[in-house]
Amino acid sequence: MVVVTVVALMSFLGVLTETSMNTTFPTLMKDFHVSLTAVQWVTSGYLLCAALVMLTSAFMKRRFTNRTLFTWAAALFIVGDLLCATATIFPQLLVGRLVQAGCVGFCTPLMVNIIMDVVPRSKLGTYLGLANVLILIAPALGPTFGGAITAFASWRMIFWLTLPLAVILLICGQFLIKQYTATSRYAFDWARFALLAAALTSLIIGLTAVGDGNWLLFGGLMVVLVASAIGFAKLSKTSTRALFSLTVFHQPAFLFSFLPYILLQFANVGINFLLPNYVQGVFAASSFVGGLVLLPGSIFNGLGQPLYGWLLDRFGGKVPLYTGAALFTLALGAMAGWGPRLGVVGMTLAYLVFAIGRSMAFSNSVAYGLKQMPKTLQSDANALYNTGQQVSGAMGTTVLALLMTSISRPGWHQAQIISAGSALAFGLLTASGLVIWWLFFKLLHAKTDY
Structure with missing residues (x-):
């Protein structure tokens, strides 16, 4: 755990700076x-670059030592820190954030890979x-953290x-990080990586274009996405170079844990954007109160992780996965059906239930999936879990933002527009909860291949 803690703290710094920057947008626009x-590309670009680096994590684990990967991650964070702190023009700040994304891109998969190398399956959760x-x-x-630093000092102090x-x-x-598995020399598959990078970049930029009403750009980027995906699939049939193994998709344990995992992340990131804006727009709450709505749920989201993992190891998958999906779905159903009548306190309590359920199901879907897979495919699965998490998170904010303002009628004021659009968004997420229930049923009844 000492080694894992060092790697996790490095990843923590990456996520902390990422989420801290979200509160600095008005100041950055002015400066x-x-x-x-x-x-917005300070965050969107960061998430995209992190996702692209995570795509390579299966190759990196087999090719380089744990210490080398950690050193790269820390060096990228430090260089990015210096670029951002000393930025006098926006392009320098953006480059610094893109460089820093490599820290989370390397460290998050590395942390899980180290755990899988040394921890028995019975204690994985x-x-x-x-x-x-x-x-x-x-x-x-x-x-x-970001709001306080920006208010009392300067965003550069982040x-x-x-x-x-x-x-x-x-x-x-x-001094602490050791190597637990052998490494070998592999030729990296640059062609397939470039095609995946083109597909993911087209997806994220395309969704941003929808938000700006640029449907022509969106259509062109979707063509690029489809063409890149087809090219990747064709190359994968003959390629002998290393990236990650597509055979992992033949594993029911992976497929039925990966899909709920990205749906849960989509909902989490999206609703973290939606709720603060909802309580400000519908209940006329302040921005400070809008942020506080998320605080109790966010605390339980993080501190409850050891308990949720213990539940998986002690009782198997049914208790945490079904319970988590149930709490997740019920909370969203309440928001969809009674949102305007819940008030700020009611929405805070509903989000608390949502966060507990989502967190219980989210981490355990990965842990349970990894437990059921052969060890030879675990690093490939880990690369895809982490990449899917970043991409679905980036999509969550964009899609729910679009739904939030998608319904309008003559004579409606802003609170009515936000309330109606948000009800549609909450309804979509409630439906995703039912899909997650079905996916967990398939996961729990999938055959074990190890």
Whole structure:
């Protein structure tokens, strides 16, 4: 756990700076004289780059040592910190954020891979839960940390304050991180990686284009996405170079844990954007109250991880997966059906139930899936879990933002528009909860292949 903690803390710093920057957008727009569309790439670009790096994690695990990967991750974070802290023009800040994305891209899969190397299957849920505490607390602390720093000092202090911590972790990693599996020389599959990168980039930019009403750009990017996906599938049939193994999709345990995992992440990131805006628009609450609505649920989301993992190891998959899916679906159903009547306190309590259920199902879907897969495919599955998490999270905000303002009638005021659109968004997420129930049923009845 000492080694895992060092890697998890490095990933924690990456997630902390990511979520801290979300509160600095108005200040950045003023300081660099850029639009909201441009400044959003500080987060969207970060998530996209992290996803692309995570795609390579299966190859990286087999090719390079754990210490080498950690050193790269820490070095990228430190270089990114310096670029961002000293940025005088917006492109420098953006480049710094894209460089820093490599930290989370390397460290999050590395943490899980180390756990899979040394922890027996019977304790996998508990240890993954313990490791996830640090990473999942970061999104809860990030907005408060970033808001306070920006209000009382400068957004640049976000990077100056995390810099010495990153240096300390880099030094600790050189002494603590060991190698638990053999590495070999592999030729990296640049062609397939480029096609996947083109597909994911087209998807994220295309969704942003929908938000801007640019349907022509969206259509063109969807053509690029489909063409890239077809090209990737054809190359995968003959390629002998390493990226990740597509045979992992033949594993029912992977397929029926991966799909609910990305649906849960889609809902989580989307509703974290939706709820603060909902209570401000419908109940005329302040931005401070809008942020507080998420706080109790976010705390339980992170601190409950060890308990949720223990439930999996102690009682098997049925208790945490079914219970988590039930709480998730019921909370969203309440928001969809009675949202305007719940008030700020009611929405806060509904989100608390949502967060407990989502967190219980989210981490355990991966842990249960990994338990049921052959060890030879676990690193490939881990690469796809992490990539899917980043991509679905980026999609969640865009899709729910579109739904939030999608319904309007003559004479309606802003609160009515937000209430009606959000009810549609909550309804979509409730339907996804029912789909997750069915996927968990298939997962729990899938054959074990190890």
